[in-house]
Amino acid sequence: MSSDGERPKAVRVPPRWFVRLAWSVHRGLVRLTGRRVALWQPRGRRWGTLRLTTTGRRTGRRRSVIVAYFEDGPNLVTLAMNGWGEGEPAWWLNLRADPDAEVELTRGERQVRARAATGAERERLWNRWRELDTDLDGYAALRPQPTAVVVLEPRA
Template sequence: MSAEHEVRSPKLPPRWFIRAAWAVHRGIYKVFRGRVGLWAPRAGKWGTCRLSTVGRRTGQERSVILGYLEDGPNLYTLAMNGWGEGEPAWWLNLQAQPDVTVETVQGRRPVRGRAAVGEERARLWQIWQGIDKDLDAFAARRSTETAVVILEPRA
């Protein structure tokens, strides 16, 4: 393919804007005490959840709002760091201590996090591709593979 006909990666907003949007979303959630800021996935759309982990260095609770989809009783998300380089802190924390809490519009529940591998990862990635047609182009911006993170219910 010639340079004239190269497929261009979709544009991302500047990093400062992505980080500001995350802060605003967390702020809205906090101001409204969780009544606003989370939504369930629906046909062709991902939902948002609040994941609470334990900081691997500080031992303090850390929370982040993530996009997610459902796969039976499990939730899953992408450890994408806003499509920037490096792993998101929540994913590093989850790997260090996989027993965490997730909050959805249905309520809070204890879950155990893990990375999807092999066929499971490919299947879940393909489902997310059905929602976001630019998923592979965004993922190609990162030098490492984007983890598909499974959040399984625990007793």
């Protein structure tokens, strides 16, 4: 059920191997093109993409992923969805262990601190995601746990 009590429409996601391959190709495009092709800004009713670099919770190594986002004032907002599969994405587990991270945008780099939105803020941001992706509730229903709405706040 969605948060408004309606049953979400059925959606399909590609097989897990395809999702992982797409992520790898996207990261490679960012590296090869220096952000020119695979990162974009959100515009109107379309989300953007950014490169998020976290510190591995077990290894201490830098780990980068490409995630969708939109801007909420000075903050960037993304979803910890793991390709709509089970479990939390590794980048979100890393941020829960160490919330300081770096993002690359088309406009350059930024230092951020991550946190999960809760309560009314989460509901407001989830509704904004719904405007960008009308199938959001259907995809979220595929996951056995709620999807975290992650706020990346600028840090000095």
